[in-house]
Amino acid sequence: MKTQKLVTYKEIANILGVSRQAVQKQLKGKISSGEIKIKMQGKTEQIIYNSLPKDIKNSLIQARKNAPASAKKIIDNPKKDINFEKELWAAADKLRGNVDPSEYKYIVLGLIFLKYVSDSFYQHREKLKLMFSDPNNRKYFIPDQSAREKMLEDKEMYRRKAVFYIPTVARWEYLREKAALPNIAEYIEGAMEAIEKSNPEQLENVLPKNFVRLPLEANIIGELVNIFSKIKFDHDTDKEKDMLGRVYEYFIGQFANAEGKRGGQFFTPRPLVKLLVEILEPFENSRVFDPCCGSGGMFVQSTRFLQEHHQDAAKIAVFGQESNNTTIRLCKMNLAIRGIFGQVLAGNSYYDDKFPDLRADFVLANPPFNAEWDPDRLTEKDPRLMYGTPPASNANFMWIQHFIQHLAPNGMAGFVMANGALAVGGKEGKIREKIINDDLIDVIIACPPKLFYNVGLPVSLW
Structure with a gap:
């Protein structure tokens, strides 16, 4: 008997780079009409992959080419990747070398934080783009393209939704493009300073800015950026269930273990x-x-x-x-x-x-x-x-x-x-x-x- 390949809404969303709600909305009518078959695993609906519409399948195939390695595993093996945090930790810890864990943890956790706020910013920015360009949205539609672009950089549009505004030099995609450069540490320090300056009430003097000082080779820092680029974050879902929250919490525990007695602080x-x-x-x-x-x-x-x-x-x-x-x-x-x-x-x-x-x-x-x-x-x-x-x-x-x-x-x-x-x-x-x-x-x-x-x-x- 052939095994049926199962996927969840979130797994589809991760590969397509959209929210879980967007996937649910697109599939809702087809599921209710019985075109798409689902199975219940506890309280989670799992969709039979072969019953997905052709357009969704084709989108998955195309998106898969550019998807992070962690997301590609979903189609190859749709079971939840419960070892994802361990894999990331093993990769990050391997790069530590002789750097003391008490110093290294702020570098690593700072990068995880940077990935989080950047992803949150990107997702809210995409929502704003849709609002500003939709002629049917009488409240937010902006007909002029340059005016729309200017409004996308309005910090207040992000603060209203408790999203940190991220300047261009601190956005994750910008930093990932610089990951192979010998001065990547300077770019990351600049990113941390820019985020603090844009969000002083919550983040003033909070983020790590010692990337240049630490005895880490540039290629190590760049590789850390590439490692954390694998994490896919969906800002629309329950924050506890998001991957970055899990990774951050897991890493805190692992650093406490690595530091021994000091970790209990x-x-x-x-x-x-x-x-x-x-x-x-x-x-x-x-x-x-x-x-x-x-x-x-x-x-x-x-x-x-x-x-x-x-x-x-x-x-x-x-x-x-x-x-x-x-x-x-x-x-x-x-x-x-x-x-x-x-x-x-x-x-x-x-x-x-x-x-x-x-x-x-x-x-x-x-x-x-x-x-x-x-x-x-x-x-x-x-x-x-x-x-x-x-x-x-x-x-x-x-x-x-x-x-x-x-x-x-x-x-x-x-x-x-x-x-x-x-x-x-x-x-x-x-x-x-x-x-x-x-x-x-x-x-x-x-x-x-x-x-x-x-x-x-x-x-x-x-």
Whole structure:
């Protein structure tokens, strides 16, 4: 029996270079009339390839010649390419050479971000072109060609739809044409500077600009550009399902693994983040706060939770603080890729609380465990020390009181904590006793070992 070749709407869209919705619209009548046969794989409709109209098949054949390698696999083997992130990581990591992972990650993640914002810009630009050139569109039709071209460069037309405006020198196709040049690093740095200048409110001093300084050969940087050119991004689909979001998240985890202990400064294992969010269940119009936000995983998972429960992920306010300036940049890129806009500020949460008046509906955090701190820099009247002042040798209960202070009257906190906080005595034991007596702890979940890349000590979720 001959095996039937199956494709999804998105796989067709990836090869044709159009949105999934455009494919669905074109095929809708033919599917309902039974001309196109479909099968259900779980909740996903899969189209029998041989039942596609000839014009679609011919378009696929023609488009396939110019399609990225990842898209070509769809027709040859229509099963979802679940190893795509691993293949990209293997290729990118192979090019790293002797460059330290802590430096290399900003180069690689910066390029992924650049690909994302460029693809988003291109797709919205194409929509604007159609609107401006359609005589039937009374609101947006512009008869004069030069006036249309000028309007396509109007930054406000992109900002209205939460799309970053990308100057010509920063657009991905422009950079891909320069990938083989010996000064490609200068072109990429120029692109990063141009994007920041065009979008200062969200991206000022965020993007990496050390491509020239790093000991990477020009051909290596050019090859990275070619590698990430394989990623196809559909800005019309659910952001969590887009390929670039998956790749960025996967790469963050891999870099955390490569950096070992240092990696824990910006990455919390996704299973822990997912469990915390699913227990707290954030909702629309809620305020989510993470005072040690790292790369922003708590925020990403919170918006993902809303999407999975058919709520508007844009209707959530996120507030973050992080003491490491380079990690903040990584976080802001991560949030921008997901379309999450909030306040993420630099500062040490112990001594420089950037949100003293914030009372959040949800506090989600993975603070540094057993860290030393200086209680003498705070006054006894600091409202966060309501249950007592922890010793300088361990800030665990400083963090816990910080979380409590920032909760709204009906707010809830969920955080990762070293197991030592469960049994320690002295000042910390007395603070813990007061917190328990005030009935503030609902549940503590013991976690299995070896969840973290950076530490081996056991942890719990509070």
